Amino acid sequence: MKNLATYAQNTWCPGCGNFSILNSIKAVLNMLEAEGFPLEKVVIVSGIGCHAKIVDYINVNSFYSIHGRVVPVAEAIKLANPELKVIGFAGDGDAYGEGLEHLIFAAKRNIDITMIIHNNRVYGLTTGQYTPTSPLGFKGRSTPQGTKELPINPLELMLSSGATYLARGTSHGMDLLKNIFKEAVLHKGFSLVDVLQTCVTFYNMYEYYDKRVYELKGHDAGDFNQALNKIREWDYNIDAPIALGAFYKKDAPTFEERSLQPKGGPADRLLKIKDILAESV
Template identity: 60%
Template sequence: MKPVDLVTRAPNTWCPGCGNFAIQHALKDVVSGLVEEGTPLERVVLVTGIGCHGKMADYLGVNSFYAIHGRTLPVATGIKVANPDLVVIACAGDGDCYGEGLEHLLFAAKRNVDVTLLVHDNRVYGLTTGQYTPTSPLGFPGRSTPRGTPEYPINPVELMIAGGASWVGRGYSRRLPQLRGLIRGGIRHRGFSFLEVLQVCATFYNRTEYYDGHVYDLDTGSFPAGEVDAALAAAREWDYSRDARIPLGVFYEAVFPTFEERLAEQRAPGADPAEVMRKLFRDRT
Protein backbone atom coordinates (compact mmCIF):
# COMPACT_ATOMS: atom_id res chain seq x y z
CA MET A 1 0.00 0.00 0.00
CA LYS A 2 1.20 3.50 -0.88
CA PRO A 3 0.59 6.38 1.54
CA VAL A 4 -1.45 8.19 -1.12
CA ASP A 5 -3.93 5.29 -1.08
CA LEU A 6 -5.00 6.36 2.41
CA VAL A 7 -6.06 9.86 1.32
CA THR A 8 -9.83 10.11 0.98
CA ARG A 9 -11.80 12.26 -1.46
CA ALA A 10 -13.30 14.40 1.29
CA PRO A 11 -12.77 18.13 0.57
CA ASN A 12 -10.00 19.44 2.81
CA THR A 13 -10.98 22.56 4.75
CA TRP A 14 -7.82 23.17 6.79
CA CYS A 15 -6.35 26.63 6.33
CA PRO A 16 -3.29 26.95 4.07
CA GLY A 17 -0.20 26.54 6.23
CA CYS A 18 -1.99 24.54 8.95
CA GLY A 19 0.27 22.16 10.84
CA ASN A 20 -2.35 19.43 10.52
CA PHE A 21 -1.26 18.77 6.94
CA ALA A 22 2.16 17.62 8.11
CA ILE A 23 0.69 15.49 10.90
CA GLN A 24 -1.67 13.86 8.40
CA HIS A 25 1.26 13.23 6.06
CA ALA A 26 3.31 11.61 8.82
CA LEU A 27 0.43 9.50 10.08
CA LYS A 28 -0.51 8.13 6.67
CA ASP A 29 3.14 7.25 6.03
CA VAL A 30 3.28 5.32 9.30
CA VAL A 31 -0.03 3.53 8.76
CA SER A 32 0.92 2.52 5.22
CA GLY A 33 4.19 1.22 6.66
CA LEU A 34 2.29 -0.89 9.18
CA VAL A 35 0.24 -2.38 6.37
CA GLU A 36 3.38 -3.13 4.36
CA GLU A 37 4.78 -4.93 7.43
CA GLY A 38 1.71 -7.16 7.63
CA THR A 39 -0.86 -5.35 9.78
CA PRO A 40 -4.26 -5.59 8.02
CA LEU A 41 -5.65 -2.12 7.37
CA GLU A 42 -8.98 -3.14 8.90
CA ARG A 43 -7.19 -3.62 12.22
CA VAL A 44 -6.21 0.06 12.38
CA VAL A 45 -8.71 2.33 14.14
CA LEU A 46 -8.51 6.12 14.41
CA VAL A 47 -10.46 8.00 17.08
CA THR A 48 -10.66 11.80 16.97
CA GLY A 49 -12.25 14.52 19.06
CA ILE A 50 -13.78 17.89 18.27
CA GLY A 51 -11.62 20.58 16.69
CA CYS A 52 -9.63 21.12 13.52
CA HIS A 53 -7.61 17.99 14.27
CA GLY A 54 -10.81 15.91 14.20
CA LYS A 55 -11.03 16.15 10.43
CA MET A 56 -8.22 13.61 10.34
CA ALA A 57 -11.00 11.03 10.52
CA ASP A 58 -12.42 12.41 7.27
CA TYR A 59 -9.13 12.62 5.41
CA LEU A 60 -7.53 9.24 6.26
CA GLY A 61 -9.11 6.11 4.80
CA VAL A 62 -9.09 3.95 7.93
CA ASN A 63 -11.78 2.79 10.35
CA SER A 64 -12.54 5.87 12.40
CA PHE A 65 -14.81 7.27 15.09
CA TYR A 66 -15.65 10.87 15.96
CA ALA A 67 -15.90 11.29 19.74
CA ILE A 68 -17.55 14.24 21.45
CA HIS A 69 -15.46 17.06 22.87
CA GLY A 70 -12.88 15.86 25.38
CA ARG A 71 -13.98 12.23 25.13
CA THR A 72 -11.52 10.80 22.61
CA LEU A 73 -9.74 8.57 25.10
CA PRO A 74 -12.78 6.88 26.72
CA VAL A 75 -13.87 5.78 23.24
CA ALA A 76 -10.36 4.64 22.32
CA THR A 77 -10.10 2.75 25.61
CA GLY A 78 -13.40 0.98 25.00
CA ILE A 79 -12.36 -0.05 21.50
CA LYS A 80 -9.02 -1.43 22.71
CA VAL A 81 -10.57 -3.32 25.64
CA ALA A 82 -13.26 -4.83 23.42
CA ASN A 83 -10.72 -5.96 20.81
CA PRO A 84 -7.10 -5.89 22.03
CA ASP A 85 -5.89 -7.04 18.61
CA LEU A 86 -6.66 -3.65 17.09
CA VAL A 87 -4.10 -0.89 16.60
CA VAL A 88 -5.85 2.09 18.19
CA ILE A 89 -4.63 5.60 17.43
CA ALA A 90 -6.27 8.63 19.03
CA CYS A 91 -5.97 12.23 17.87
CA ALA A 92 -6.95 15.15 20.07
CA GLY A 93 -6.42 18.89 20.23
CA ASP A 94 -4.87 20.82 23.10
CA GLY A 95 -8.17 22.43 24.03
CA ASP A 96 -10.01 19.16 23.47
CA CYS A 97 -7.62 16.99 25.49
CA TYR A 98 -6.07 19.29 28.08
CA GLY A 99 -9.27 21.20 28.83
CA GLU A 100 -12.51 19.26 28.95
CA GLY A 101 -10.75 15.92 28.49
CA LEU A 102 -7.96 16.27 31.07
CA GLU A 103 -9.43 13.76 33.52
CA HIS A 104 -9.70 11.15 30.76
CA LEU A 105 -6.10 11.80 29.74
CA LEU A 106 -4.88 11.19 33.30
CA PHE A 107 -6.85 7.97 33.67
CA ALA A 108 -5.69 6.61 30.31
CA ALA A 109 -2.11 7.27 31.41
CA LYS A 110 -2.41 5.68 34.83
CA ARG A 111 -4.28 2.66 33.44
CA ASN A 112 -1.62 2.18 30.75
CA VAL A 113 -4.15 1.53 28.00
CA ASP A 114 -2.38 0.33 24.84
CA VAL A 115 -3.44 3.37 22.79
CA THR A 116 -1.25 5.86 20.93
CA LEU A 117 -2.40 9.44 21.51
CA LEU A 118 -1.35 12.30 19.22
CA VAL A 119 -2.15 15.71 20.69
CA HIS A 120 -2.23 18.38 17.96
CA ASP A 121 -1.05 21.29 20.11
CA ASN A 122 -1.36 24.64 18.36
CA ARG A 123 -2.03 26.31 21.72
CA VAL A 124 -5.24 27.96 20.56
CA TYR A 125 -8.86 27.04 19.81
CA GLY A 126 -8.67 27.34 16.04
CA LEU A 127 -12.06 25.93 15.05
CA THR A 128 -13.85 28.46 17.26
CA THR A 129 -11.62 31.27 15.95
CA GLY A 130 -8.94 32.06 18.47
CA GLN A 131 -9.68 31.52 22.16
CA TYR A 132 -6.93 30.57 24.63
CA THR A 133 -6.35 26.94 25.66
CA PRO A 134 -4.59 25.29 28.63
CA THR A 135 -1.23 25.60 26.81
CA SER A 136 -1.58 29.21 25.62
CA PRO A 137 1.12 31.41 27.17
CA LEU A 138 0.45 33.91 29.92
CA GLY A 139 -0.88 37.11 28.35
CA PHE A 140 -2.13 35.45 25.15
CA PRO A 141 -4.48 37.98 23.50
CA GLY A 142 -7.14 35.59 22.27
CA ARG A 143 -10.65 36.36 21.14
CA SER A 144 -12.02 35.65 24.63
CA THR A 145 -9.11 37.43 26.35
CA PRO A 146 -8.36 40.59 24.33
CA ARG A 147 -6.29 41.98 27.21
CA GLY A 148 -4.36 38.74 27.55
CA THR A 149 -5.11 35.57 29.46
CA PRO A 150 -4.24 35.89 33.18
CA GLU A 151 -3.64 32.13 33.45
CA TYR A 152 -0.35 30.28 33.34
CA PRO A 153 -0.24 27.32 30.93
CA ILE A 154 0.06 23.71 32.03
CA ASN A 155 3.03 21.55 31.03
CA PRO A 156 1.43 18.41 29.54
CA VAL A 157 4.71 16.53 29.06
CA GLU A 158 5.58 16.98 32.73
CA LEU A 159 2.02 16.04 33.68
CA MET A 160 2.12 12.80 31.70
CA ILE A 161 5.46 11.71 33.13
CA ALA A 162 4.19 12.39 36.66
CA GLY A 163 0.81 10.84 35.83
CA GLY A 164 2.21 7.43 34.94
CA ALA A 165 2.24 7.34 31.14
CA SER A 166 4.63 4.60 30.03
CA TRP A 167 5.79 6.42 26.85
CA VAL A 168 6.02 10.21 26.59
CA GLY A 169 7.30 12.17 23.59
CA ARG A 170 7.09 15.50 21.81
CA GLY A 171 7.37 16.20 18.10
CA TYR A 172 7.03 19.20 15.81
CA SER A 173 5.01 19.31 12.61
CA ARG A 174 7.87 20.94 10.67
CA ARG A 175 10.28 18.10 11.51
CA LEU A 176 8.58 15.42 9.48
CA PRO A 177 11.18 12.59 9.52
CA GLN A 178 11.45 12.79 13.30
CA LEU A 179 7.66 12.99 13.63
CA ARG A 180 7.22 9.81 11.60
CA GLY A 181 9.70 8.03 13.83
CA LEU A 182 7.98 9.22 16.99
CA ILE A 183 4.54 8.11 15.80
CA ARG A 184 5.96 4.75 14.78
CA GLY A 185 7.71 4.38 18.12
CA GLY A 186 4.56 5.24 20.03
CA ILE A 187 2.53 2.64 18.14
CA ARG A 188 5.14 -0.05 18.67
CA HIS A 189 5.29 0.64 22.39
CA ARG A 190 3.11 -1.72 24.43
CA GLY A 191 1.15 0.59 26.68
CA PHE A 192 -0.12 4.16 26.71
CA SER A 193 1.89 6.35 24.34
CA PHE A 194 1.52 10.11 24.68
CA LEU A 195 2.91 12.16 21.81
CA GLU A 196 2.44 15.91 21.85
CA VAL A 197 2.91 17.44 18.41
CA LEU A 198 3.64 21.16 18.41
CA GLN A 199 2.10 22.80 15.36
CA VAL A 200 1.10 26.25 14.24
CA CYS A 201 -2.34 27.63 13.69
CA ALA A 202 -1.58 29.65 10.57
CA THR A 203 -4.65 31.83 11.10
CA PHE A 204 -4.85 32.53 14.84
CA TYR A 205 -1.45 31.69 16.35
CA ASN A 206 1.37 31.33 13.86
CA ARG A 207 4.53 30.57 15.84
CA THR A 208 6.56 29.10 12.97
CA GLU A 209 9.61 31.32 13.38
CA TYR A 210 9.61 30.93 17.15
CA TYR A 211 9.45 27.13 17.06
CA ASP A 212 11.99 26.88 14.25
CA GLY A 213 14.43 28.90 16.31
CA HIS A 214 13.87 27.13 19.63
CA VAL A 215 13.29 23.41 19.07
CA TYR A 216 16.16 20.94 19.39
CA ASP A 217 16.53 17.16 19.51
CA LEU A 218 16.65 15.67 22.97
CA ASP A 219 19.65 13.42 23.58
CA THR A 220 17.70 10.45 24.90
CA GLY A 221 20.94 8.60 25.51
CA SER A 222 21.81 11.09 28.24
CA PHE A 223 19.46 9.41 30.73
CA PRO A 224 18.26 5.79 30.97
CA ALA A 225 14.75 4.73 30.00
CA GLY A 226 12.43 4.82 32.97
CA GLU A 227 14.47 7.50 34.80
CA VAL A 228 11.68 9.75 36.02
CA ASP A 229 13.76 12.55 37.55
CA ALA A 230 15.84 13.06 34.40
CA ALA A 231 12.72 12.96 32.23
CA LEU A 232 10.99 15.55 34.40
CA ALA A 233 14.03 17.82 34.29
CA ALA A 234 13.99 17.71 30.49
CA ALA A 235 10.24 18.34 30.39
CA ARG A 236 10.61 21.41 32.61
CA GLU A 237 13.15 23.06 30.34
CA TRP A 238 10.27 24.82 28.56
CA ASP A 239 7.14 25.72 30.52
CA TYR A 240 4.99 26.80 27.51
CA SER A 241 5.22 30.47 28.49
CA ARG A 242 8.77 31.69 29.00
CA ASP A 243 11.36 32.02 26.24
CA ALA A 244 13.45 28.82 26.35
CA ARG A 245 14.72 25.97 24.23
CA ILE A 246 12.12 23.33 23.39
CA PRO A 247 13.29 19.69 23.51
CA LEU A 248 11.87 17.19 21.01
CA GLY A 249 12.02 13.41 21.21
CA VAL A 250 11.21 10.66 23.71
CA PHE A 251 11.31 11.86 27.32
CA TYR A 252 10.30 8.66 29.07
CA GLU A 253 9.70 5.00 28.32
CA ALA A 254 8.91 2.09 30.61
CA VAL A 255 7.31 -1.33 30.17
CA PHE A 256 4.70 -2.76 32.52
CA PRO A 257 1.39 -4.64 32.09
CA THR A 258 -1.31 -2.88 30.10
CA PHE A 259 -4.88 -2.23 31.19
CA GLU A 260 -6.15 -4.88 28.79
CA GLU A 261 -3.73 -7.49 30.12
CA ARG A 262 -4.80 -6.84 33.70
CA LEU A 263 -8.47 -7.10 32.73
CA ALA A 264 -7.80 -10.40 30.95
CA GLU A 265 -6.38 -11.81 34.18
CA GLN A 266 -9.72 -11.12 35.88
CA ARG A 267 -11.83 -12.66 33.12
CA ALA A 268 -13.71 -15.83 33.98
CA PRO A 269 -11.91 -18.99 32.79
CA GLY A 270 -13.03 -20.03 29.33
CA ALA A 271 -14.82 -16.75 28.62
CA ASP A 272 -14.72 -15.74 24.95
CA PRO A 273 -14.98 -11.95 24.53
CA ALA A 274 -15.97 -12.31 20.87
CA GLU A 275 -18.84 -14.63 21.78
CA VAL A 276 -19.95 -12.26 24.54
CA MET A 277 -20.20 -9.46 21.96
CA ARG A 278 -22.05 -11.66 19.47
CA LYS A 279 -24.57 -12.60 22.17
CA LEU A 280 -24.98 -8.95 23.11
CA PHE A 281 -25.90 -8.02 19.53
CA ARG A 282 -28.16 -11.08 19.11
CA ASP A 283 -30.10 -10.12 22.22
CA ARG A 284 -30.64 -6.62 20.83
CA THR A 285 -32.10 -7.79 17.50
Protein backbone atom coordinates in the same frame (compact mmCIF):
# COMPACT_ATOMS: atom_id res chain seq x y z
CA MET B 1 3.19 4.08 -0.41
CA LYS B 2 -0.61 3.83 -0.30
CA ASN B 3 -2.19 7.25 -0.48
CA LEU B 4 -4.92 6.34 2.05
CA ALA B 5 -6.90 9.35 0.82
CA THR B 6 -10.67 9.54 1.13
CA TYR B 7 -13.36 11.31 -0.88
CA ALA B 8 -13.44 14.15 1.68
CA GLN B 9 -12.24 17.57 0.61
CA ASN B 10 -9.55 18.95 2.92
CA THR B 11 -10.69 22.23 4.51
CA TRP B 12 -7.66 23.03 6.70
CA CYS B 13 -6.10 26.46 6.07
CA PRO B 14 -3.11 26.40 3.69
CA GLY B 15 0.06 26.12 5.81
CA CYS B 16 -1.71 24.53 8.80
CA GLY B 17 0.52 22.24 10.86
CA ASN B 18 -2.14 19.54 10.72
CA PHE B 19 -0.90 18.58 7.24
CA SER B 20 2.43 17.35 8.69
CA ILE B 21 0.60 15.22 11.24
CA LEU B 22 -1.65 13.79 8.53
CA ASN B 23 1.22 12.94 6.18
CA SER B 24 3.41 11.55 8.97
CA ILE B 25 0.76 9.23 10.32
CA LYS B 26 -0.09 8.05 6.81
CA ALA B 27 3.59 7.18 6.32
CA VAL B 28 3.61 5.29 9.63
CA LEU B 29 0.46 3.34 8.68
CA ASN B 30 2.16 2.38 5.44
CA MET B 31 5.26 1.25 7.36
CA LEU B 32 3.12 -0.85 9.69
CA GLU B 33 1.40 -2.51 6.78
CA ALA B 34 4.73 -3.17 5.04
CA GLU B 35 5.92 -4.84 8.26
CA GLY B 36 2.90 -7.16 8.24
CA PHE B 37 0.36 -5.34 10.42
CA PRO B 38 -2.98 -5.26 8.52
CA LEU B 39 -4.53 -1.79 8.32
CA GLU B 40 -7.95 -3.38 8.95
CA LYS B 41 -6.80 -3.68 12.54
CA VAL B 42 -6.17 0.03 12.95
CA VAL B 43 -8.87 2.36 14.33
CA ILE B 44 -8.37 6.09 14.54
CA VAL B 45 -10.50 8.25 16.83
CA SER B 46 -10.88 12.02 16.98
CA GLY B 47 -12.66 14.67 19.04
CA ILE B 48 -14.06 17.94 17.71
CA GLY B 49 -11.90 20.74 16.40
CA CYS B 50 -9.78 21.41 13.31
CA HIS B 51 -7.56 18.44 14.25
CA ALA B 52 -10.58 16.13 14.34
CA LYS B 53 -11.11 16.30 10.60
CA ILE B 54 -8.05 14.06 10.26
CA VAL B 55 -10.27 10.99 10.56
CA ASP B 56 -12.12 12.13 7.44
CA TYR B 57 -8.86 12.28 5.52
CA ILE B 58 -7.42 8.80 6.21
CA ASN B 59 -8.96 5.72 4.70
CA VAL B 60 -8.88 3.38 7.71
CA ASN B 61 -11.54 2.50 10.31
CA SER B 62 -12.42 5.56 12.32
CA PHE B 63 -14.71 7.04 14.94
CA TYR B 64 -15.40 10.79 14.91
CA SER B 65 -16.36 11.33 18.54
CA ILE B 66 -17.25 14.47 20.50
CA HIS B 67 -15.25 17.26 22.09
CA GLY B 68 -13.11 16.00 24.99
CA ARG B 69 -14.10 12.35 24.62
CA VAL B 70 -11.41 10.86 22.39
CA VAL B 71 -9.82 8.92 25.22
CA PRO B 72 -12.88 7.05 26.56
CA VAL B 73 -13.94 6.14 23.02
CA ALA B 74 -10.45 4.87 22.22
CA GLU B 75 -10.30 2.96 25.51
CA ALA B 76 -13.67 1.32 24.86
CA ILE B 77 -12.62 0.23 21.36
CA LYS B 78 -9.40 -1.25 22.74
CA LEU B 79 -11.19 -3.10 25.53
CA ALA B 80 -13.84 -4.49 23.17
CA ASN B 81 -11.16 -5.82 20.85
CA PRO B 82 -7.61 -5.79 22.25
CA GLU B 83 -6.21 -6.92 18.88
CA LEU B 84 -6.85 -3.49 17.42
CA LYS B 85 -4.32 -0.66 17.31
CA VAL B 86 -6.19 2.37 18.50
CA ILE B 87 -4.81 5.84 17.79
CA GLY B 88 -6.56 8.92 19.15
CA PHE B 89 -6.12 12.41 17.68
CA ALA B 90 -7.11 15.28 19.95
CA GLY B 91 -6.66 19.03 20.13
CA ASP B 92 -5.10 20.78 23.09
CA GLY B 93 -8.51 22.16 24.01
CA ASP B 94 -9.97 18.71 23.55
CA ALA B 95 -7.34 16.68 25.43
CA TYR B 96 -5.90 19.12 27.97
CA GLY B 97 -9.11 21.05 28.69
CA GLU B 98 -12.46 19.34 28.36
CA GLY B 99 -11.06 15.78 28.33
CA LEU B 100 -8.22 16.13 30.81
CA GLU B 101 -9.54 13.76 33.44
CA HIS B 102 -9.82 10.97 30.85
CA LEU B 103 -6.21 11.48 29.84
CA ILE B 104 -4.98 11.23 33.43
CA PHE B 105 -6.88 8.01 34.05
CA ALA B 106 -5.79 6.42 30.78
CA ALA B 107 -2.17 7.16 31.73
CA LYS B 108 -2.73 5.84 35.25
CA ARG B 109 -4.16 2.59 33.83
CA ASN B 110 -1.43 2.29 31.20
CA ILE B 111 -4.04 1.22 28.68
CA ASP B 112 -2.48 0.31 25.34
CA ILE B 113 -3.65 3.21 23.18
CA THR B 114 -1.77 6.07 21.50
CA MET B 115 -2.79 9.70 21.79
CA ILE B 116 -1.48 12.26 19.32
CA ILE B 117 -2.17 15.79 20.48
CA HIS B 118 -2.41 18.58 17.90
CA ASN B 119 -1.21 21.18 20.40
CA ASN B 120 -1.63 24.49 18.58
CA ARG B 121 -2.23 26.19 21.94
CA VAL B 122 -5.48 27.73 20.74
CA TYR B 123 -9.07 26.73 19.95
CA GLY B 124 -8.69 26.68 16.18
CA LEU B 125 -12.13 25.62 15.00
CA THR B 126 -13.98 28.09 17.22
CA THR B 127 -11.66 30.88 16.01
CA GLY B 128 -9.03 31.70 18.57
CA GLN B 129 -9.96 31.29 22.23
CA TYR B 130 -7.21 30.40 24.73
CA THR B 131 -6.54 26.83 25.87
CA PRO B 132 -4.71 25.25 28.84
CA THR B 133 -1.39 25.52 26.95
CA SER B 134 -1.74 29.12 25.76
CA PRO B 135 0.97 31.28 27.36
CA LEU B 136 0.30 33.86 30.07
CA GLY B 137 -0.91 37.03 28.37
CA PHE B 138 -2.26 35.24 25.25
CA LYS B 139 -4.61 37.61 23.43
CA GLY B 140 -7.45 35.80 21.70
CA ARG B 141 -11.18 36.08 21.06
CA SER B 142 -12.09 35.32 24.69
CA THR B 143 -9.12 37.13 26.25
CA PRO B 144 -8.68 40.46 24.40
CA GLN B 145 -6.60 41.82 27.28
CA GLY B 146 -4.48 38.68 27.55
CA THR B 147 -4.87 35.61 29.77
CA LYS B 148 -4.23 36.02 33.46
CA GLU B 149 -3.20 32.42 34.11
CA LEU B 150 -0.15 30.26 33.51
CA PRO B 151 -0.28 27.34 31.06
CA ILE B 152 -0.06 23.73 32.20
CA ASN B 153 2.82 21.51 31.14
CA PRO B 154 0.91 18.49 29.81
CA LEU B 155 3.94 16.22 29.48
CA GLU B 156 4.84 16.77 33.13
CA LEU B 157 1.25 15.97 34.08
CA MET B 158 1.27 12.83 31.94
CA LEU B 159 4.60 11.68 33.38
CA SER B 160 3.34 12.02 36.93
CA SER B 161 0.08 10.27 35.97
CA GLY B 162 1.86 7.10 34.83
CA ALA B 163 2.17 7.37 31.03
CA THR B 164 4.79 4.93 29.74
CA TYR B 165 5.76 6.66 26.47
CA LEU B 166 6.01 10.44 26.12
CA ALA B 167 7.39 12.43 23.21
CA ARG B 168 7.23 15.86 21.61
CA GLY B 169 7.47 16.90 17.97
CA THR B 170 6.61 19.96 15.88
CA SER B 171 4.70 20.31 12.68
CA HIS B 172 7.93 21.63 11.09
CA GLY B 173 9.78 18.33 11.43
CA MET B 174 8.19 15.40 9.65
CA ASP B 175 11.12 12.98 9.92
CA LEU B 176 11.02 13.22 13.69
CA LEU B 177 7.23 13.03 13.71
CA LYS B 178 7.33 9.79 11.72
CA ASN B 179 9.88 8.26 14.11
CA ILE B 180 8.04 9.18 17.29
CA PHE B 181 4.59 8.33 15.89
CA LYS B 182 5.90 4.89 14.94
CA GLU B 183 7.51 4.35 18.34
CA ALA B 184 4.36 5.52 20.10
CA VAL B 185 2.07 3.27 18.06
CA LEU B 186 4.31 0.23 18.59
CA HIS B 187 4.76 0.98 22.30
CA LYS B 188 2.94 -1.44 24.63
CA GLY B 189 0.98 0.76 27.02
CA PHE B 190 -0.26 4.33 27.12
CA SER B 191 1.69 6.56 24.75
CA LEU B 192 1.25 10.25 24.07
CA VAL B 193 2.92 12.50 21.53
CA ASP B 194 2.51 16.23 22.06
CA VAL B 195 2.87 17.91 18.68
CA LEU B 196 3.53 21.64 18.67
CA GLN B 197 1.24 22.07 15.70
CA THR B 198 1.15 25.57 14.34
CA CYS B 199 -2.20 27.21 13.65
CA VAL B 200 -1.23 29.72 10.99
CA THR B 201 -4.52 31.56 11.26
CA PHE B 202 -4.96 32.12 15.01
CA TYR B 203 -1.54 31.55 16.58
CA ASN B 204 1.33 31.39 14.14
CA MET B 205 4.32 30.04 16.07
CA TYR B 206 6.50 28.71 13.23
CA GLU B 207 9.26 31.28 13.74
CA TYR B 208 9.16 31.04 17.54
CA TYR B 209 9.54 27.24 17.45
CA ASP B 210 12.09 27.17 14.64
CA LYS B 211 14.40 29.38 16.71
CA ARG B 212 14.18 27.27 19.86
CA VAL B 213 13.71 23.58 19.05
CA TYR B 214 16.47 20.97 19.26
CA GLU B 215 16.45 17.17 19.17
CA LEU B 216 17.25 15.19 22.31
CA LYS B 217 20.66 13.48 22.12
CA GLY B 218 22.30 11.32 24.77
CA HIS B 219 19.10 11.42 26.79
CA ASP B 220 18.23 8.31 28.84
CA ALA B 221 14.51 7.87 28.21
CA GLY B 222 14.43 5.08 30.78
CA ASP B 223 15.30 7.51 33.57
CA PHE B 224 12.25 9.18 35.15
CA ASN B 225 14.22 12.08 36.65
CA GLN B 226 16.05 12.86 33.42
CA ALA B 227 12.71 12.81 31.62
CA LEU B 228 11.19 15.16 34.20
CA ASN B 229 14.10 17.60 33.97
CA LYS B 230 13.97 17.70 30.18
CA ILE B 231 10.19 18.08 30.19
CA ARG B 232 10.50 20.99 32.65
CA GLU B 233 13.19 22.76 30.64
CA TRP B 234 10.49 24.56 28.63
CA ASP B 235 7.19 25.01 30.39
CA TYR B 236 5.13 26.53 27.55
CA ASN B 237 5.63 30.04 28.91
CA ILE B 238 9.31 30.71 29.47
CA ASP B 239 11.74 31.60 26.70
CA ALA B 240 13.88 28.46 26.82
CA PRO B 241 15.16 25.83 24.37
CA ILE B 242 12.46 23.32 23.41
CA ALA B 243 13.51 19.66 23.42
CA LEU B 244 12.00 17.35 20.83
CA GLY B 245 11.98 13.55 20.73
CA ALA B 246 11.12 10.77 23.17
CA PHE B 247 11.41 11.90 26.80
CA TYR B 248 10.26 8.74 28.53
CA LYS B 249 9.85 5.04 27.72
CA LYS B 250 8.94 2.41 30.26
CA ASP B 251 8.00 -1.23 29.95
CA ALA B 252 5.10 -1.93 32.34
CA PRO B 253 2.01 -4.18 32.44
CA THR B 254 -0.95 -2.74 30.56
CA PHE B 255 -4.51 -2.39 31.82
CA GLU B 256 -5.60 -5.13 29.41
CA GLU B 257 -2.90 -7.52 30.63
CA ARG B 258 -3.96 -6.90 34.21
CA SER B 259 -7.68 -7.18 33.69
CA LEU B 260 -8.78 -8.65 30.39
CA GLN B 261 -7.97 -12.30 29.92
CA PRO B 262 -10.81 -13.76 27.83
CA LYS B 263 -10.65 -17.52 28.34
CA GLY B 264 -11.55 -18.54 24.81
CA GLY B 265 -9.60 -15.82 22.94
CA PRO B 266 -11.05 -13.79 20.05
CA ALA B 267 -13.76 -16.34 19.12
CA ASP B 268 -15.12 -16.34 22.67
CA ARG B 269 -15.05 -12.56 22.74
CA LEU B 270 -17.05 -12.37 19.50
CA LEU B 271 -19.70 -14.67 20.95
CA LYS B 272 -19.92 -12.50 24.04
CA ILE B 273 -20.26 -9.34 21.94
CA LYS B 274 -23.05 -11.02 19.91
CA ASP B 275 -24.85 -11.91 23.17
CA ILE B 276 -24.60 -8.31 24.38
CA LEU B 277 -25.90 -6.98 21.05
CA ALA B 278 -28.76 -9.52 21.04
CA GLU B 279 -29.76 -8.44 24.56
CA SER B 280 -29.79 -4.78 23.59
CA VAL B 281 -32.38 -5.13 20.73
